[in-house]
Amino acid sequence: MTVAKNTICLWFDKGAEEAARFYAETFPDSAITSVHTAPTDYPSGKAGDVLTVSFTVAGIPCLGLNGGPIFQHSEAFSFQIATEDQDETDRYWDAIVGNGGEESACGWCKDKWGISWQITPRTLTEALSAGGDEAKRAFSAMMTMRKIDVATIDAARRG
Incomplete structure (x- = not known):
């Protein structure tokens, strides 16, 4: 098994494998x-409990650690x-929010394990990168949204 040079480690209470x-x-x-189990008991678990899970999310290597409730x-x-x-x-937003997550503002939502996600249509990123009035209009439109509405962003880009 090859281990990535850099891996994001996400601390979970007990939900690393489910997540x-x-x-x-x-x-x-x-x-x-x-999936690796603990070889011995540890402060928030017992020998044989899932301790770490190696996984990728959209190509990004991650390690989920079931470390207990101390860090959120x-x-x-x-x-x-x-x-x-x-x-x-819609597909990603609805999957996260519909699986026990919660909506936030400006394209942000949180999954049921507390991990934050930005579900960001490329048209929004392109508008903000364009700068000037196009960026101002798209940004103002985004500030009124929870889930990003692509048609509204596109209309704002056009003015």
Whole structure:
């Protein structure tokens, strides 16, 4: 087994394997690569409990660690998923929110394990990168949204 030079480690209370399975089923280029159990008891678990899960999310190598409840996730870390159209935006948003997650503002949502996601249509990123009035109009439109509405962003880009 080859280990990536850099891997994102996500601390979970006990849900690392369930989360990794959900991500693998939801996003392309995602998979679980290994599951390891604890060789002995540890502060938040017992020998034989799932301790770590190696997985990828949209091609990004990750390690899920079932470390117990001491550390919580925050919006300071998020996955940003670029989408091509409204259908793809809806599919990912609805999967996350509909599986026990919660909506936030401006294309952000949180899954049931507390991991934050930005479901970001490429048209929004392109508008913001364009700068000037196009960026201002798209940004103003985005600020009124929870899930990004591609048609509204496209209309704002055109003025």
